[in-house]
Amino acid sequence: MKDQSNIKITLPDGSTREYPQGISGLEIAQSISEGLARNVLAAQVNGEVWDATRAIDTDADVKLLTWNDPEGQATFWHSSAHLLAEALEALYPGVKFGTGPSLEKGFYYDVDLGEHSISQEDFPKIEAKMLELARQKNAYVRQPISKAEAIAFFTEKGDEYKLELIDGLEDGSITLYTQGGFTDLCRGPHVPGTGFIKAAKLTNVAGAYWRNKQENKMLTRIYGITFPKQKELDDYLTLIEEAKRRDHRKLGKELELFTFSEKVGQGLPLWLPKGAMLRERLESFLRKAQLRAGYLPVVTPHIGSKELYVTSGHWDKYGKDSFQPIKTPNVGEEYLLKPMNCPHHCEIYKSSPRSYRDLPLRLAEFGTVYRYEQSGELHGLTRVRGFTQDDAHIFCRPEQVKEEFVRVIDLVLYVFRTLGFNEYSAQISLRDPDDKQKYIGKDEDWEKAESAIIEAAQERGLNTITELGEAAFYGPKLDFMVRDALGRKWQLGTIQVDYQLPQRFELEYVGSDNQKYRPVMIHRAPFGSMERFIAILIENTAGQFPLWLSPDQIAILPISDKYSDYADEVFFALQDSDIRGFVDHRDEKIGRKIRDAEVSKVPFMLIVGEKEQAEGKVSIRRKGEGDLGTMLIAEFAAFFQKEVKIA
RNA sequence: GCCGUUGUAGCUCAGGGGUAGAGCACUUCCUUGGUAAGGAAGAGGUCAGGGGUUCAAAUCCCCUCAACGGCUCCA
Secondary structure, X not given: OOOXXXXXXXXXXXXXXXXXXXXXXXXXXXHHOHHHHHHOOEEEEOOEEEEOOOEEOOOEEEEEEOOOOHHHHHHHXXXXXXXXXHHHHHHOOOOEEOOOOEEOOEEEEEEEOOOOOOOHHXXXXXHHHHHHHHHOOOEOEEEEOOHHHHHHHHHHHOOHHHHHHHXXXXXXXXXXXXXXXXXXEOOOOOOOEHHHOOEEEEEEEEEEEHHHXXXXXXXXXXXEEEEOOHHHHHHHHHHHHHHHHHOHHHHHHHOOOEEOOOOOOOOOOEEOHHHHXXXXXXXXXXHHHHHHOOOEEOXXXXXXXXXXXXXXXXXXXXXXXXXXXXXXXXXXOEEEEOOOOHHHHHHHHHOOOOEHHHOOEEEEEEEEEEOOOOHHXXXXXXXXXXXXXXXXXXXXXXXXXXXXXXXXHHHHHHHHXXXXXXXXXXXXXXXXXXXXXXXXXXXXXXXXHHHHHHHHHHXXXXXXXXEEOOOEOOEOEEEEEEXXXXXXXXXXXXXXXXXXXXXXXXXXXXXXXXXXXXXXXXXXXXXXXXXXXXXXXXXXXXXXXXXXXXXXXXXXXXXXXXXXXXXXXXXXXXXXXXXXXXXXXXXXXXHHHHHHHHHOOOOEEEEEOHHHHHHOEEEXXXXXXXXXXXXXXXXXXXXXXXHHHHX
16 A cells, blocks of 8 residues: 555656655755756746745656756746845845846846935945855745735835735735845745855846836836856856847948938938948849739838828827828828828729739838837837838738738748748737727627638748737737847737728728628738848848848959959959959058958958969958969859859 | 936047047058058047036036937837
């Protein structure tokens, strides 16, 4: 007969062991190996992450979590947030605490510092305090308490934020955690003790609204990161430094792609010749792909009468936060800078009666739009006030929605693949079921649209995440999200199903039965916006664009001005083969010309001197690789054409 | 929009109550050099803008603008 006090623990490899009831994850680790026990940060018990020291009372699947597990790191960082709080309480008595979660990389704690204030200069002091407390190797002690006790504790402490949090908690589910002299309301879990934290760095301080609501008080959010080893912190900091070097704002300036001018206005990028040419190349790439996919180009003006946006619903939704209407000499006449292309495209649809045979009708336009983004939101090229969408609207019959949607997914994936965007996430953005007033349209239409998206994504085997409340006000969408060099997420490609605008604009087509029907609209933009896409492209490639996009593909470097004429000859010959570049006619030594070409990321350098001139050749040097030997001009042109195609 | 930080030459930055500095870039001259920076000279700034304190402000204070880091927002 089985001993009542024993429980069965199943480990991830499928093996099962018997332990006395009440054993902890840490003790299980000890029974396996000392080394493992030293590294256990938490235990996953039946799928839930627990303190490693928490007693397990029933048979369970247990996975011991270490620094190598994302959940282990999350636990480590959440515990570090408590350590930060402890340090803050020691240094700034009376500080009140909001919440302090772990992040993908690190953690933060939101605090109300009262009279105090904290700046970057205070970081070393706080970090030192954290490490001092860590060296005390205090245990994180879990203590379940009743709601009344919790209220009493935090009333005594005078922390109204914790009281507000307790208010939303259910009696019986409340726990406190204490390490050293610091006690926090927390559901856990935590690492066994502070001693695991060997390196700490506060990264920045920022304001953040309490509970993320704009109408609430702004607290001070202190961001930090910790590691079990100093070296890991050093490596992390090096990585951040490298990421900053890829920042499109920095590279955009260095590579002379774009600039901003206070005089032109905030968030209004000025494209410099190299950037403009890069952008044009991307546009023509997509134009070609869209022509193949059955899109028809249209062009519409940058403004439209206010009535257009009253009809579309955009005026009602965004009017007061937008660029305000442009007035004319005629009283009452008002125009808006267009924030969207869709209303214009709807009017194009209406310009002629449509038959079911005409559908799907795919109208495409690189349409420049203007949105008055909040000043604090502007960010390089990723968030601007004037930008160009690679927009198109597909007008189709209801039964065509899914197929069209799938075809758009294919187009987006083709674009991403061609440009080497392998790290994206596909996000299905649905409406917030608890806040339906934010949206327009009938429930029935929303449900149809949402299921069309979900099915289409499934059909293409996309690995999707679903976000509630992220839909556009007129419909759900499938967004392709990518990260910038510093890990921030941005939406690039987007596909949106819309039943509302066709109704608002009273779009119709005649069916085979000679009855009138309402088409469905799909909004889509594979790049999203040229500005944002190029920003991410710059960061992805660190400014080293694929050969076909590179602003300058070759630099012709004469050894001295004696070979200037030959260099020009080579240049014109290659220009005839559609190869872009320039001749470096400066009075500099070859070493210098090479260095400058390398730094400005020109893919090929063609060095010409006495030898080359005599033989009608060029010496090829590839950026980052070095000397490739000599070729005849025509040989190089052929070689280059092959390279462009591979890229 | 909110909280915080920053704003000095085209760029990167030093300085800091007594009327501005470096490197790179730029211009001119010398140099004609073979695979990642040749040399010299020169030019360039109302120290973001406005107001205040002071005998004196780039420096201290206030306001505005912009950038940066977050928060909120994102058709």
